[in-house]
Amino acid sequence: MKRKITLKQIARELDVSISTVSKALSGSKEISEDTTQKIQAFAKLYNYRPNNIALSLKNRKTKTIGILIPEIVHHFFSTVIRGIELVANKRGYNVIVGLSNESFTKEIINMEMLANGSIDGFILSISKETLLKQDYHHFNATINQGMPIVMFDRVVNEIKCDKVIVDDYKGSIKAVNMLIEKGSKNIALITTMDYVSVGKLRTQGYLEALEASKIVPDSNLILKIDDSLVDEDLEDLENEIEQFFKSNNKIDGVFAVNELYAVTAMKVARKLGLSIPDDIQVIGFTDGVLSKHATPSLTTVSQHGQKIGEQSADLLIDRLELEEDESLDYTDENERNENFKTIIIETEIIERESTK
Amino acid sequence: MKRKITLKQIARELDVSISTVSKALSGSKEISEDTTQKIQAFAKLYNYRPNNIALSLKNRKTKTIGILIPEIVHHFFSTVIRGIELVANKRGYNVIVGLSNESFTKEIINMEMLANGSIDGFILSISKETLLKQDYHHFNATINQGMPIVMFDRVVNEIKCDKVIVDDYKGSIKAVNMLIEKGSKNIALITTMDYVSVGKLRTQGYLEALEASKIVPDSNLILKIDDSLVDEDLEDLENEIEQFFKSNNKIDGVFAVNELYAVTAMKVARKLGLSIPDDIQVIGFTDGVLSKHATPSLTTVSQHGQKIGEQSADLLIDRLELEEDESLDYTDENERNENFKTIIIETEIIERESTK
DNA sequence: ATTCGTAGCGAAAACGTTTTCGTGTTGACA
């Protein structure tokens, strides 16, 4: 078991100085050809690789991105990670992953753990509890320390940083319009509580689309599900939806804000003897495995998670590499970098069997 | 934007030496109470936190675990990550994630990128391509550099390291036995090509279970699916299974080595007018979202991915923290640490609607 | 013969810590 070799050892072995080794390996022409060759050969033989930690300390940057998400066992979030990892790797960065598990405290702990030099910047999506508390001081704190943040999907406007979001509003309009066009007259909405921003936006889109088609929204046709931090109560969910359907038997179209609600709605509908899509059409937000493999397969609004990840990573790395140059130009605190971008990823409707 | 404060700055500000600050902050009684209080107060005010990179360099350990998996948009792998992250965090470690994307080359690149000081050890699952090539030199290389590896799920015996695996063999036997007990006479197997070790083991379990019940295996009842590095051809998969069913119409039970195959089999069966579980029963390996939300919901063999992750992390960290002490005791290369463990996680059958 | 330029290399600082080993200043004690 030979530990990794260092510059110092090479230097001692070859009887030159550390600086000479370093320069020779980087191909500096300060060093004679003879010496360079000798050193490079030796280094290759012993498979020398510069120590990342030492480089990080010296360069004051780690070439590592911190990802902080509420949950990883989740199709959407894992596609986002895949996107981030893809471009991060391509651009020479690593990714370190933290899970908040939807908890405010874990979010803070994780941020503090990573913000002390381990990473160059954050890509994150806010936990539900944080959204509920509306306490965002930890985000501002890290930003003030000079560590850039990119937020995706679950974002808040008050934080000054780059953002990548899905056009929840427009996506919902598209979905509801499609239901209308395909003949649904009484379109129900199955959504979450309002504090999750995306839920609210999708609800707004639903209402807007109805009004645009001169349909008066009926509050009885809106089911708000309280998934308060737990979403393992499959039975409860089914029952709730079943009651909802039973007390509104004119429903012939459903727009659900996520695929679980949509698939469950289909299940319940079938149980009630309704045929899909003939009696009732269903569209869900968030295109995941469930939608694709359900029977009938589900028409969805795809969020392009991977693209969200890619854009987030590009945004962050662009900013990091920009800062490199201007870090000394703009000591002027005020007018620097107030050009934060918000990228909107267009949604796309993927038609499958649950619509006509 | 104030950069993070360092010991040096505190020292200069308070007109003491760096060592004094360091000692005061760690509560050394070498420093007078007065000075200690003054320094601690100042540090708290400016929210001092030690720089992780500097600590890593000094201590020659990063308190970071590298995870290297073939794919992240995958229920099983993401549950494993969740498990790893859980205990890693609890024990003061971070996790950095690399994706091989089932590619041999990406696996190597990722390992080299991380093995140069960024992490203390690996937890990984081998990519299909590597398994196919049977080229494991990169694993041995990193182990020889003194970096411990824990392999999970997709492992190979020839590598000397800790391992955490699922009892694929026994799990399959349990599943097939259940089908037999519940009345299936002609049980089909839908599996992958043999080079993926878990596929092979599950096939063996299937055969073994049949023979134990004096049922002669029929090679016509075994469908091997070539998912060679791509598994997006849903249509192809359906067609293949449909042909399979049509040419073996006596099939009244199906054991599939993953949930996608199982769910697709159910879909096809229903299309062919078979009712589940009355005409045909289905069990799948790997308990994921699909199984739970399919209609009918699928009886599965659960692998307890999270537990796999937890155990892997514990195994790795145990070894890391053990090495700390003995690193000087055992300079004797030969007899050190040959006590590698292989932990077997028991599977569990989760009964749902696809069996009687 | 003196000056100069340059090729080739080494010393040292810096990144931010921790820790070992001094060192100077007290007070007590003989």
Add this chain to the structure above:
DNA sequence: TGTCAACACGAAAACGTTTTCGCTACGAAT
């Protein structure tokens, strides 16, 4: 008054790099 602990602190090394600056020696130019 001189010796010796104990106390409170500082200097410096170490982790592994990169980079700036300086130094030496040698050949060329004046």
